[in-house]
Amino acid sequence: DTAVSQTPKYLVTQMGNDKSIKCEQNLGHDTMYWYKQDSKKFLKIMFSYNNKELIINETVPNRFSPKSPDKAHLNLHINSLELGDSAVYFCASSQEFQDTQYFGPGTRLTVL
Amino acid sequence: AQKITQTQPGMFVQEKEAVTLDCTYDTSDPSYGLFWYKQPSSGEMIFLIYQGSYDQQNATEGRYSLNFQKARKSANLVISASQLGDSAMYFCAMRGLSGSARQLTFGSGTQLTVLP
Secondary structure, eight states: OOSEEEEOSEEEEOTTOOEEEEEEEOSOOSEEEEEEEOTTOOEEEEEEEOSSOEEEOTTSOTTEEEEEEETTEEEEEEOSOOGGGOEEEEEEEESSTTSOOEEOOOEEEEEO | OOEEEOOOSEEEEETTSOEEEOOEEEOOOSSOEEEEEEEOTTOOOEEEEEEETTOSSOOEETTEEEEEETTTTEEEEEEOSOOGGGOEEEEEEEEOSSGGGGSOEEOOOEEEEEEO
16 A cells, blocks of 8 residues: 555646646655655755644745645645746655655656 | 755665765754655655664664764764665755754765665
8 A cells, every 4th residue: 555645656747837746645644745856866845734834945936835635635736837847746744743754756747 | 954964976885795875964953853765766765764863772774774973963874785776865864853943854865876
């Protein structure tokens, strides 16, 4: 059974489009995250979210927004996609903020 | 602000030998956690090992051990008896307790290649 899953695995789209990446975890965790991994493999936190608190990395453009329909899901919506948004996006989850994070398989986004 | 430094962009090791991947950190938090993750060429991020700053013993998980030297602010990963499947990118990460330091901060990674 997949613990943290993401769909789609690959996403190719045109500049200016709006897209979403879905994330689901079946670990019963309370906290979920989105990370961006750039072409140099550098990983950076974008959002941390549980049902009480949303922490946004201040460097993330407001074109990116997390949406959590329930505790097991944290989707990432991206508006007006730009070339620089091309990257691998990882979802992760942990029981609490301080616990070990488990990552999804990643979504490779390519903006043309 | 917290910072993780991995100074080895690439490392090579012969199969069956041990290898140490370096990681140093900087934080003002009195309590923090240190993590190592493995990213094979297939792309997924795999959790390997965790060390709490107040843990008395160095963490071990199978062939992985964490050489934690608090005074030197280092948390090196030791892989014993390397296998070809250990070839991957390895990331050191840390998490503090307060404010934005609660978020996991990653180093730039070390690409390990195990030679047959």
